[in-house]
Amino acid sequence: MENSQAVRSRKSPTAEELRVWRDFVETGDRIRSLLAARLQAESGLSTGDYSVLLALSEAEGKRLRSSDLASVIDWERSRLSHHLGRMEARGLVVREPCATDNRGAEVVLTASGASQFRRASASHLRAVQELFVDAFAAGGGEASLDAVEEVTEALRAHLDG
Template structure:
């Protein structure tokens, strides 16, 4: 059983991460035309070769259930952010493609989003604390096993060069 102190630390971590995620999502939506889900989908598409990913693979990449992704993609398609097209090599497969409107919305949202990341997260931490957060994240990823984090460090680093 965890100790009272361990449970306090756990709860502080979870509650703080949720506040951070909520504030980042709120700022993203207020400062752009994108929801956090839109941004996550467009980030994955932006990182993909030819800006195209099979729908089932996209669900795995971003860690969503296929039904959730399907409904979200429908909303994004109505807003002309993405297109869904039949796979050339699979009768049942669907490729998801970022449209020019979607790519432009992603580019426009990235600057204010990265500013919010700096203001809400990075500015609160010293370089030493940031290194500790990196160590803690790495330890958790290793403990949770392969595929525990949808976006790799390399893919994320490439995405910030918008």
């Protein structure tokens, strides 16, 4: 009986809530897909490449331990290791032994990788402006973008809390 009461007391989303949820997820997926396609077409970089290059470009000395890089971009270490191999073959990054720990390796942004990242960033930021920011400018400007920020903050607070 206790089990059946727990099941009955659980709240399920309404049809309207589910519709809003689906719209939210599908719209996010569509934006990510469009951004990824433009990034690849205009720069030859995948979103994974861009994430790695962004993290390294922001890191002190343009280098991070592999484990720290995996944590920053929220990837499994094995996924990152395979991806770094492909990026190394293209000259975007190199892996070097860690100066402070012989067991680890550091991933280092190469000059070629930094150059490709800078070129990709210009077109990627234009795409973000066109596909995301401009949508809110048309619908009420800064107030609409502020509303998106409020929703994002509420979601993060709920997930972190």
